[in-house]
Amino acid sequence: MGILTKYIVIYKMNENKNVLINTLNSAIDVIDNNTRMKIENMMKGEKEITCENEPELYQQLKLRGYIYEKENEETEIKNRVITMDTIVKDKLKHKGFTICPTMGCNLRCTYCFESEDLHKDFSIMTEQQVEAICEYILEQKVEQEKKNPNFDKINPMQIKLFGGEPLLKCTKNVVEKILKFSALNNIRVAIITNGTTIPDYIELLEKYKKIIAIQITVDGPEKIHNQRRIKANGMGTFSEICENIELILKLGITIQFRINVDKENIYYLNELEEVIRKRGWGDNPFFIPYASPVLDFCGNMSSALKEHELYEILLEKGYYGKSDSFIKRVVSPCIGYVENFFGNNTKIKPWKTSYCEATSGGELCFAPDGLISTCLTYIGKGELSVGKFDETGVYIDEDKFELWSGRNVDRIPKCRECKFAFLCGGGCPVMALEKNGEIDCCVCSDIEKTIEKYIKHRLK
Ligand code: SF4
Ligand code: SF4
Ligand code: SF4
Known part of the structure; x- marks a missing residue:
């Protein structure tokens, strides 16, 4: 049975088209309303998409990394991303x-x-x-x-x-x-x-x-x-x-x-x-x-x-x-x-x-x-x-x-659970400090609505 990644966001594009984004592996796909409904049902835990009931959709979602078959596959990818980021940061230090x-x-x-x-x-x-x-x-x-x-x-x-x-x-x-x-x-x-x-x-x-x-x-x-x-x-x-x-x-x-x-x-x-x-x-x-x-x-x-x-x-x-x-x-x-x-x-x-x-x-x-x-x-x-x-x-x-250079979405508890994490980066640390007194107590950025505006005005 497949496991749906938590790093899924969906935006409406027009009457029958939606943009599906895997925010962990950066896959971007266009799906119709019917497919959107099936994915959202699975997200809510209402109905699974399986290789038996939806063989074609299941394979597509698996191929694009929305569905995993191994329990720790998503964590492994996430850890790889964080490790790569640390290497790049060291080069840019x-x-x-x-x-x-x-x-x-x-x-x-x-x-x-x-x-x-x-x-x-x-x-x-x-x-x-x-x-x-x-x-x-x-x-x-x-x-x-x-x-x-x-x-x-x-x-x-x-x-x-x-x-x-x-x-x-x-x-x-x-x-x-x-x-x-x-x-x-x-x-x-x-x-x-x-x-x-x-x-x-x-x-x-x-x-x-x-x-x-x-x-x-x-x-x-x-x-x-x-x-x-x-x-x-x-x-x-x-x-x-x-x-x-x-x-x-x-x-x-x-x-x-x-x-x-x-x-x-x-x-x-x-x-x-x-x-x-x-x-x-x-x-x-x-x-x-x-x-x-x-x-x-x-x-x-x-x-x-x-x-x-x-x-x-x-x-x-x-x-x-x-x-x-x-x-x-x-x-x-x-x-x-x-x-x-x-x-x-x-x-x-x-x-x-x-x-x-x-x-x-x-x-x-x-x-x-x-x-x-x-x-x-x-x-x-x-x-x-x-x-x-x-x-x-x-x-x-x-x-x-x-304290600053090591601040990433894996260190901030709220960001660890967030589906926008790898598009957002954890929000402004100064805002976190000024509003919440703690650098790792994030104030959310405007990423969710900014993507919405991009899709509405610019995504052709
Ligand atoms: S103000 Fe916030 S977003 Fe800007 S550089 Fe400082 S910490 Fe970063
Ligand atoms: S008052 Fe502040 S923003 Fe204006 S020129 Fe001086 S440093 Fe820059
Ligand atoms: S700052 Fe907010 S929107 Fe950004 S990754 Fe953290 S929880 Fe998500």
Whole structure:
């Protein structure tokens, strides 16, 4: 007698077609209503599908891994997936390094997850601290190249400059030191800046343009952006950011143009599209607009959009998803994963055993207070650090690091029982900590409804 896997999800596609997904082995099939009913009856324990009563269906379901004949077959596959994930994580260990030269910032964005106190503190990373980080990065690079000479080509190491605002006048020496080191060692640098201080940095950016990409956020047309991304004195930043984007594009540096979207700006995106069109940015290959949801860690931001809500509005309004849509990507954990999972270009469907960069084992974030975290949300806050650094070196506390990098759907009790586990990865650990006080007490992601929206709008 066959055993039905618990990793089955079914979505309605149209009147008589349904999408059947095996979330453990990533099989995707289209079934009619009658077959759906038979499978659901078996799921409820009402009527078995057997090789006697449904020989053809039974064989199909067995072939596609929905039905097993050996009791522990499913557990064996699950264990293999987790083992493979651990091997990949080890290969990716410490590939991304986020360096915050300061936590100080000249802006006071209304939804910023960092506190105002942090933004008033303009302590700067010392040159000795930066040297220790660079030395550590180099050690990791050598170590990884020894383990796998080709790995850097597939998954290159990256440094991110973050903050606060990394490109302040007071951080210039530190930034220059990091860029010089990166250029020398062929490491790409993503600079996440609010875009207000570019003229002070233009020569430096030109000098290192071959290794740089820049992320700048604009949250809508002028009137909306200026209500959200404001200076410490309350002034808006729209026009100067737009002028600075022009300066960067003239240098031929890629701009990841980020739009943080919530209920307050989503219906003004057409006006932002008009700004982009008028300025001719849309035709510039160095200009890449993408949207991201404003994250709500504690569930009390009334303006936040869930991922499936964001996805639906962007697709319905045509801001995203068509060949001529002005938004080219949506960067958010569930939407990004679902598009990759169903995407035509994805030959091997990836499992998602852990949720994000912070649990990937790949990411280390360095703050001027000398502490290291794996998630940007906890950077500079001293909480839940995974190590420390000073002029003598970088010290990772492997037990604390394991708390993050070892967080996967097999460790979290609720996820172990969840049919979405290998598509979800266990939800955001920061949300789990903020809401439930425990990293392994998950807050469910929006994966279930995001798949529903993908199937409704995009699956042909
Ligand atoms: S620019 Fe960035 S760090 Fe500064 S207030 Fe805005 S979101 Fe926060
Ligand atoms: S822990 Fe949460 S906030 Fe941090 S990177 Fe992961 S998803 Fe983002
Ligand atoms: S976080 Fe929720 S949806 Fe995601 S795997 Fe865990 S139980 Fe399932």
